[in-house]
Amino acid sequence: MANVRIWRVLGILLGLVVCSSCGDDNEYPVFKFGEDGTCYYPSVSAISQESFEETVVGYGWKHVSTHEIKENGECLKEEYYAGLDGAGPSYYYFESAASLKTFMHVDAYPVNGFRTSAYKYIDANRVVVNNQHMIWQILSVDKGLLKAVEYLGVRADGIKVYGYVTYKRMTEQELAECRESYPVDLSNLKDLVISVTEENVFVNGKEFEFDVLESNGAYIVKALNEGTCSITYDDNHVKVKLLKSSATITVSDILKHRRFWLFSTDEELEPTGTDIYDFTYTELILDKSKELVAPDGYVLNYKSARMETKAREEYYGSILSKYNPSGLAVVDTDKQVRFFRLNRGEIYLNELLPPTVLDELAEAGEGHAIEYKLELVNAAGAVFQVLPFKVVYK
Incomplete structure (x- = not known):
């Protein structure tokens, strides 16, 4: 009889659980x-x-x-x-x-x-x-x-x-x-709109001006790193005076942020005292077959050859984290600029020297050269070193 009662109680409890589950399904x-x-x-x-x-x-x-x-x-x-x-x-x-x-x-x-x-x-x-x-x-x-x-x-x-x-x-x-x-x-709500449309802006002098066209109330303009520039603004017009060769500019209102990198080719602003990297080559030869030749006579594979940055021995250590090359500004003799994002400090030669550039050099004739300033940029957008680079047609 005791066993019967136990099974009857268990049956009732099981029925309550089932009914409870049905109630959950029906809620x-x-x-x-x-x-x-x-x-x-x-x-x-x-x-x-x-x-x-x-x-x-x-x-x-x-x-x-x-x-x-x-x-x-x-x-x-x-x-x-x-x-x-x-x-x-x-x-x-x-x-x-x-x-x-x-x-x-x-x-x-x-x-x-x-x-x-x-x-x-x-x-x-x-x-x-x-x-x-x-x-x-x-x-x-x-x-x-x-x-x-x-x-x-x-x-x-x-x-x-x-x-x-x-x-x-x-x-x-x-x-x-x-x-x-x-x-x-x-x-x-408004969009934060400025007259600068490019992520990277290149100027020949030390001054740059732009307008804040739309914002959510008052806005603030400042440089990511102090000492790279001075900033003044009147109403919606902003004036930036570069003190270094590059500055990261941020425009902010209460909701949004706009950021761009401002770079100058003015030689007076070029950095000094931070020559911690070398590139693989400072000079190459373009021969009559339109092949690129290293100073030791080795013919480079145009499609796969790379230039890479290498830290000089005396600079190995914590200083490299601050000056790790993340970008490269390539400045020609007419102060025209091309900008590249570096992958672990490397750039392919076919990016640095596109076919049109090599064709023009070959057309110029024997002994002519193209010269660049290769400006290394760290992750904060600061130019920290300038390296020479030349290609001679022989």
Whole structure:
């Protein structure tokens, strides 16, 4: 008899577990999609305009949970925002029967801010923003908890994404803290636009000017490294005077940053005292077969041969981390500049000496040469060493 009772108790407990699991499965409603891809709950109980204004309007609503609604109308049990990079839930404040504030984080800037939108509460408990799209279909508002279908966005394939959401009514203090945490008005965002369109800017002198065409309020212009230049600006016009041969300039407003590298070919600004690297070659010969020949007579493979930087023996140590060559500015005798990103301090000869350059040298005839200044640039955008390089046609 004792064994029978034990098995009967176990059977009852197992039945409770099964029933509990059934209850979990049924806690999510099943939704439908219209022909235009809009998700809705077909059996929603009507909430009057008056009731909506009494229970929703005038309050802030903080996120509790979101469960994505699949194409078959069923909900995924996992929290939608769990592990989702670059996105998070929004918070809402229905400040009147016609004005809605949405608080959100915009990862692209990044910034916490709000948008103010006109909205209407229309049939089937729908909240429609700016006469364009439904953001909510409210299913219920009970004891400070609001459940709804929420429009979450559009995937890359054009499919609209909806979620079954729960929000909790904020206290006055929570609403005040929310407004403080999302201070930027996203309705009036501007791009940070400057008249400089290139990442690398080359000038022959020591001065450069540009304009800040659009910004989000006040802006700041500064150099990445102090002592490389002096900067003055009046209204939207900026003047930069170089004190070194290069400077990294950053323009910032409260949301965005624009950066460019300013480089001068003025010989008075060239660096001195940092001659710590050698290149593989300082001089090459272009022979009558248009092949490049090293000083020791070795004919180089034009397609694969590389020039590489090598630190002089006396400089091995911690100093190399500061002067590790990351870029190369190639300056010709007319002060025309080409810029290259170096891969571990190396550059292919066919990049440094393209076929058109070699053809022109050969056409110039016996004994003619092309000469460059090879200016090594570190990761901070500072020119730290100038090396000579020459190719002679023989």
